[in-house]
Amino acid sequence: MTTSRTVPEKFSGFGVDKAENWNKARLVRFDPKPLMPYDITIKVIACAVCGSDCHTVTGNFGPINRDDLVVGHEIVGEVIEVGPEVTKHKLGDVVAIGAQSDSCGECNRCKSNNEQYCQKGTVGTYNSLSKKCGGYITQGGYASHVRVNSHFAARVPANLDVHHAAPLLCGGLTVYSPIVRHAGYDLKEKVIGIVGIGGLGSMAIQIAKALGAKEVVAFSRSSSKKEDAFKMGASKYIATKEDTEWANSNLDTFDMILNCASFGKGVDYDSFIRTLKLGGKYVTVSAPPADESITIAPFNLLIGGGIIAGSGIGSMKEADELLKLYADNNLAPWIEKVPISEEGVHKVMNRISVGDVRYRFVLTDFDQAFDSKW
Amino acid sequence: MTTSRTVPEKFSGFGVDKAENWNKARLVRFDPKPLMPYDITIKVIACAVCGSDCHTVTGNFGPINRDDLVVGHEIVGEVIEVGPEVTKHKLGDVVAIGAQSDSCGECNRCKSNNEQYCQKGTVGTYNSLSKKCGGYITQGGYASHVRVNSHFAARVPANLDVHHAAPLLCGGLTVYSPIVRHAGYDLKEKVIGIVGIGGLGSMAIQIAKALGAKEVVAFSRSSSKKEDAFKMGASKYIATKEDTEWANSNLDTFDMILNCASFGKGVDYDSFIRTLKLGGKYVTVSAPPADESITIAPFNLLIGGGIIAGSGIGSMKEADELLKLYADNNLAPWIEKVPISEEGVHKVMNRISVGDVRYRFVLTDFDQAFDSKW
Incomplete structure (x- = not known):
């Protein structure tokens, strides 16, 4: 009834x-x-x-x-x-x-x-x-x-x-699900990168921190969100447009990188993939306009055994x-x-x-x- | 000495x-x-x-x-x-x-x-x-x-x-390693797709079959290698240029698809990704010329929780x-x-x-x- x-x-x-x-x-x-x-x-x-x-x-x-x-x-x-x-x-x-x-x-x-x-x-x-x-x-x-x-x-x-x-x-669920599915519920041994410090990224930092991540690294193009990212729980901040050597100085670092950027164009997938640990995953949850695609060099996937995944809500x-x-x-x-x-x-x-x-x-x-x- | x-x-x-x-x-x-x-x-x-x-x-x-x-x-x-x-x-x-x-x-x-x-x-x-x-x-x-x-x-x-x-x-090791790392040593519950029936693909079919795969599906552009593929151990053959509906008729099918094609251009990554089971992996081992890239639509990764990986030797x-x-x-x-x-x-x-x-x-x-x- x-x-x-x-x-x-x-x-x-x-x-x-x-x-x-x-x-x-x-x-x-x-x-x-x-x-x-x-x-x-x-x-x-x-x-x-x-x-x-x-x-x-x-x-x-x-x-x-x-x-x-x-x-x-x-x-x-x-x-x-x-x-x-x-x-x-x-x-x-x-x-x-x-x-x-x-x-x-x-x-x-x-x-x-x-x-x-x-x-x-x-x-x-x-x-x-x-x-x-x-x-x-x-x-x-x-x-x-x-x-x-x-x-x-x-x-x-x-x-x-x-x-x-x-x-x-x-927003929260969209980042929570890939974190627990791909990195697990206990992140104390894990280094997690969060790309794009907007609505999704801000919650992803909080979630990774709350799940005990060893390190939560916030990625943004400029330094403008640095202070906020640290308040949210990030332990490190990388401004990719200001630190052009960021990929070379962070090789073999990340267990997981979560792409929360709301656009596809201009994201340097190849550099992010290079910074993954062996078996590390680059997971994208961003839903850019339907006509935007991801372009990656297969060589980068081969030499590091890289993994790219998508996740929906x-x-x-x-x-x-x-x-x-x-x-x-x-x-x-x-x-x-x-x-x-x-x-x-x-x-x-x-x-x-x-x-x-x-x-x-x-x-x-x-x-x-x-x-x-x- | x-x-x-x-x-x-x-x-x-x-x-x-x-x-x-x-x-x-x-x-x-x-x-x-x-x-x-x-x-x-x-x-x-x-x-x-x-x-x-x-x-x-x-x-x-x-x-x-x-x-x-x-x-x-x-x-x-x-x-x-x-x-x-x-x-x-x-x-x-x-x-x-x-x-x-x-x-x-x-x-x-x-x-x-x-x-x-x-x-x-x-x-x-x-x-x-x-x-x-x-x-x-x-x-x-x-x-x-x-x-x-x-x-x-x-x-x-x-x-x-x-x-x-x-x-x-x-050739053999390049396909063996991703199969056992991504699909495991016992494939009896697994449906494995092998893309590109050349040197690598032929050994991949033999290996997947020898590891007991439930089904080994050979993908090639034409039917020209059909007979060979079955002799190698394939249980099914899909000629992608001849069967234009192949993706729609194989949705949600594969635990793993191994891309052994020696080129990047012309491979329809989006269709292959659509045929993966949830959590299924599309793994590429092909090393195309350095200037060839993979292009994929992020939406396809999101809606199926798809995973793309690379593997080197x-x-x-x-x-x-x-x-x-x-x-x-x-x-x-x-x-x-x-x-x-x-x-x-x-x-x-x-x-x-x-x-x-x-x-x-x-x-x-x-x-x-x-x-x-x-």
Whole structure:
């Protein structure tokens, strides 16, 4: 039996009609996704802003699939409706949702805590076709409410601030998963490099430090983020444009280098690969525009036995682990709060598009934006 | 105390003076590398021909470092001299030498059966600077004799034909090492793809089959090698230019794909990556010309958690294992024998340069080429 508090017939959000208007989101009302038996509906409390939101509305990732597209996939909210088959959550729970809202649930990958790599394709939290739900195109968290498969909502620990939990569900998880999968849960013997000190990189430094890394080396093009990186937990900082000898002076150093840069072009993959230890891994989680490629010289892979890997978001098991890691270690992502409104959404999009963000925006005050108007 | 049979003051070989004359090797005499205490000298019995030999003399891999360069690094011969510190071999042993002839012997990599990735740089069997030996530029096995660090000579099992042992030491080892390192020694649950059915690929099929692979899938551009591939041990054959849907019909299939193609350009890395299982690895051992690069779309790595790795030759521990695997399983690389002479060397170079080799040339009859003349 479906149980609910007041769920409006239509949801509200800040939506974009086409790529030309990427920074002109407007208040829209839309039909929610049909409630499936395993779904929950949450009333949104906070939504952090991922670089992918900007890539999506500008068309960098491909077409915009509806003319009122609401983005946002780092969402925290209160459960106000649970479908009849939901056992994971109950009304009143505070939960967090990331970039994935559904999957087949039946394949080997879904059944082995690898649902982010579902063999039948994942359903993104927004702009994604949900075949199971009548071909609905999903809507994200810059909205009054969000409805998703309950499996894809993590319980937020009571001692973790809701505004701090939000960016962990996509940005944090995206860096946590490759760190624990490729370097392990105990990093005390490991030297970890983090490339790109933005939203993802800042959380990656915190996570590597919290997992006990012997050394966390922050890579950025300039020195501008040096002080911040040390505060986040880095033990060493390399400004690649200022120290042209950085690769030669760091050969055979890294167990893992995690590329968090939001672009592909201009990243000197060959130099990074040269600094790996034997069997060390260069893992990229960055999702640059679809037309950007990685170019590497095979010789560099041969002479050092180098390994390059990619990683996409993370599993819900890992999301739970990550929220606990932040709660247990009293950690907080570095965020800037912006009350949600048309102006607020325009501002964060404009600033993200020029890289003016230290280190994650979190949209707040959803009650004020929606409840008073609908 | 150095012990020896008759070691000539000068060695003889078929050498190239410059890249323009890549297919005009001439009989040359040259000073051997100074005998170090850990060195052995062998009298060559057979030398197989690696694609790298051709890449080197044509200048594809960089400059030719001496004007009488003798290539060849798949060498079998009889030990006729042992330096005073040699314990691994004795006079009369039949040994095989591959692409590496020395390393520092002291770094962590050298001490952990990873001497092929020596931190201080390896010494190639030919065209390579041997700093320890007075800056000598090394000479290869299209020669009467070869002198190397005894560590880099493997003992040839008595029940393995010397002509079959030769190509195992570079070509065979280059594919054996990544298979056992990335897929393991027991492949009975594994589906292994082999890309490029040339010298390396043919041995890779034999090795994967001998290690018990559940399935060995041979990839080639056309069907021309289908029959051979099945005889070598493949259980399936995919002609990528003829079956344009091959990637779509083989998604989520491979535990490991080993790229043995001798070129970088034209290899559709993105399609191969799409056919990997989650956590599956695409490993490249091909050494294309220095100016060829790999280009991949990061999205493909992210959505499948794909892993790309490189591997360079193998360790001497692995060389011993490989010779034993061939001897124990009564296997033989597919070879074509050519008596060594100026004409013979010209012929194999010309045929290799146009890919006319099924699947490895082995130069033979060294006694006749050298003993009668010097």
